[in-house]
Amino acid sequence: MELPYHEDVSPGSGGLPPRAWYAGSDAAVLPLNGSWRFRLSPGADTEDEAFAADGFDAAAWDEVVVPGHWVLQGHGAPVYTNQSYPFPVDPPRVPTENPTGDHLRCFDLPADWPADGGATLRFDGVESCARVWLNGTPLGDFKGSRLPHEFAVGPLLRPRDNVLAVRVHQWSSGSYLEDQDQWWLPGIFRDVTLLHRPEGAVGDFFTHASYDHRDGTGTLRVDSEVAGRVTVPELGIDVATGESVTVAVEPWSAERPRLYDGVLATPGERVPLRIGFRTVAVVDGLITVNGRPVLFRGVNRHEFHPETGRAVGPDTMRADVRLMKLHNINAVRTSHYPPHPAFLDLCDELGLWVIDECDLETHGFTARGWEGNPVDDARWTPALLDRAERTVERDKNHPSVIVWSLGNECGTGRGLTAMAEWIRDRDPGRLLHYEGDPSCADTDMYSRMYADHAEVERIGRREDGGPERRRGLPFILCEYAHAMGNGPGGLSDYQRLFETYERLQGGFVWEWVDHGLKHPQLGYAYGGDFGEELHDGNFVCDGLCFPDRMPSPGLVEYKRVIQPVRFAYDAGTGTVRVTNLYDVADLSELAFEWTYTVDGPVGPGGPLAPGGPRGDTPSASGPLDVPPELGPGESVELKLPDPPAAAGDAETWLHLSAMVCEETNWAPLDHLVACADFPVTARPPVPVAAGERPRRRGYDLTLGPGRFDVRTGELRALGDIALKSAPRLDVWRAPTDNDDGAPWQPDTRYGPLWRTLGLHRMRHRLDGVQADGEALTVRTRVAPAARDLALRTVYRWTSDGTALRLAVSVTPEGRWDEVPLPRLGVRLGLPAAIDRADWFGGDGEAYPDTRAASRMGWWSSWVERMQTPYVRPQENGARADVRWAELRAGFGGPGVRVVGDPAFWFTARPWSTEELDAATHRTDLTPGDTVWVHLDHGQRGIGSQSCGPGVLPRYELWAEPAEFAFTFSVAEAGR
């Protein structure tokens, strides 16, 4: 049976060969973006082509915006699957139900459109297969969604009333090669452009610009299909194409992205060049650029916008690159397809190392043990080669691109080898990456995804064995630290390994942005929200940024973990050691500062509203004279001025920071690049409030500011504040995506195990209330139904008349050795009017293995603002190392003060854990009449088990005997 064009395995027909992509030449250009006529059909219907005929009347059709996806413009719906093909696997056949969008665009040529020469019609991205007609003449068809496709159209053009007809099928044989973990979003989602091609216009060209770090020279040669001249005025270069020239230059790097403007001029066209000189090579088993090894502090980036899907505009692209740079990220893997070409221009300009990946993934074949995998079937090889060629030819002139990647999750096969051979031959100046083949036969680096810390350490120590070839290769984690929901945890522990073992050249966090689609009822939608018969839920929301690109705490954590400056403080000698962790740059772009605070506000980026019960606190600060010329890897030791004398019960902290000292194209002046906090004095002991005797009247018992019910032993009120819920032991947290774990990790998925055990429905049995001498003692047994496990909990209340101290002692009973606790602490409910918090401790969300970014200081916030809006609601918002917290009604209103002994994890929210746990989308959560306050002695770490390894042993929270105390007092209004 002969298959129609959309089902056959060929990459297409009728198009021009791939070539370099560029913008800004002096040849005329007509963008064809905008509103197009549109008609959706339920099937491929390749017979009826009447719409493409000249003179077809489409006035009755709908309209869609190009670039765009019709499923996001009211026609059909998006579908999200991770690995599964959302159609029966029978390559290369696709379903009869194949949403097909016919697109029509009429256009006139501008009055000044040159009469001579030809013209090319370029599509930068169409998912997944298109057939094209111009003025009724068929031009051809193509597959390869995130790749450019060009047609020669010169003779077909007329001055007025041109009709461009494009038929787009959602499913094609190409869909089998595009099984990336993302929404399936058909449509013409990148630009459509008509390019005038004058006589003697530039065709394909290849800029080779290498750098010799031994003598500081760069060698430039531009190979061009059409001969011409290359000029680079700043370097005095004026040479013929194909000719080499060597001159002294500054090299290009992600840290110092030095570009030279040049021009390629052929008889018919002038194309601007942006030249970055750099040489990429594996030297002695290490990836080097310009002779220096690099450490990737990377992210995987899918193209995504919450309203327009993979149609991502220039502002979003620039925002992404800026945000990455502002968070110390130095590398991006374009998972899992070449991005819009303008994104790579931004990487050249602002400075990011790029792994540019081919539009290729056949993950769904794992379900059949890779049987029938197109990458191991010669019939598909032309399609694979076409993808490799279109990627490399399009992007080969970007200095930022230093590695080509064959694709993602395709298993192994000769098709991949064919791609690798073609790429090596065409571009020996870059390295090759592919993760899926453990033999590394075709690659220049050993790459893994989600390997745990122990394995990464073995690889670092070169104790991982493996095939001969692989043992000599550098190592990267092309994906790690799955950023789904709350997390990822364990980033610091990876970074320590990367910085210890030279073979480990860093990694790329999975991934940059949550793919939550804006939804009128749900806030952001994820898999299943559009009624898909098969979907993978919120696995599509696993980014360091929320869908609107607000940085999640994971991004803030990553920024700190990968900061390019390390500080170490020795309180004994009062010295600080500053180490430059850049790969290339010195420290001349940074200004350093020290600040001492005494239980109070920190400097730049500090508290939102300092003030409160302690009044202003003395602090001192000044510049830290770090030599600007300090080179990569070098350290300096500096003596600090003496700290101010700390008063009584205050504690002194040292804060060090490195800020941008000259505005750049991505950073404002004073942007904080790196920082660290160190305790200068130990925290003074918390006085034990005791001495007052409980007084009983009827069922009421008074102890200092506390009023209790002796029948239940519960605290009812503190001063005038009636509690909504008395403090009592709490171990439950709304499981995070990482607690729940990926289905392929059955052993330690604690979220589900907690539920099986009943940790979300612990019962509190009262065993005795005793008021004698100076204490009220309440004995309880906290346990779930159907189990013989328990936490014996004793609450011992004492007071000195003004403060009320609660000492909690917990003794586990039964076998607790198989499942750790989510949290261990007390929770209480305050009236909702108490909506503001001050605290002395860490600023933002932190858990045991996500606390590197936590900045010590005095912070202030609305309770509502302390919530982290994960797309699927889950545990969030804990603050680490909190010494004291105050919760008040508005600014300076009356409230409650809590002092921890020891310091505690502080969480406050306008809804309960149970409500948080039940919610599936943000819009399920609305503030009630209670502010819920968690004062935790322990929290379980976060880990990364939503795809990768779980919590490292040292961050687990096992049930063990524990003692901890809180001192409550009334915070008077206005103080």
Ligand code: IPT
């Ligand atoms: C890995 C994929 O490469 C990536 O596309 C994404 O799906 C990620 O996981 C999880 O979000 S594959 C996984 C089975 C290890």
